[in-house]
Amino acid sequence: AQTVTQSQPEMSVQEAETVTLSCTYDTSESNYYLFWYKQPPSRQMILVIRQEAYKQQNATENRFSVNFQKAAKSFSLKISDSQLGDTAMYFCAYVSSNTGKLIFGQGTTLQVKP
């Protein structure tokens, strides 16, 4: 069975600085997708960035980028120029090409400090 692990329950960063959130996963499949979702306090889940396993190039969306290491089964999220609005819980998630369901990690609570 596929699993997703986020080993950092809480992190904090100063505004305008860079922070990296870690995620590892376990799977025997070769074709899958990885995502980072953001869930602000009392607000809905927002898709931040996605990575296809067959692509070697790391995905980037504005201030958000990933470091995808397929052999190591690692998928970290880097947030550059952190903003107060980045304060949220961040979830790493996996979906295989065979099923539609997302498998989430436990989440990392990120606090951006002014």
Next chain:
Amino acid sequence: DTGVSQDPRHKITKRGQNVTFRCDPISEHNRLYWYRQTLGQGPEFLTYFQNEAQLEKSRLLSDRFSAERPKGSFSTLEIQRTEQGDSAMYLCASSLSLGREYEQYFGPGTRLTVT
């Protein structure tokens, strides 16, 4: 393009009562998913539909839970004989089935409290 909507946003019920939640997906999305999220945890998959067909159910979905998507548009999730352990946020998500089918977009959730 409106997002995924869920109704109600909050529901308080007494143990043993039945509750029903509704989810309206993004209009062109034919896949619809239900997840359950407890406080401080990641969402857990419950079930999903492609059009009106229910394609997968988690073992978390006991026989007290039933989901339907009768016309391939909105979906309902019913919990019968609620228990305190059912207290959670119930999330709905939708996606396309071709192209960017693995990108799921979430609604605001229905927070259930069983007293």
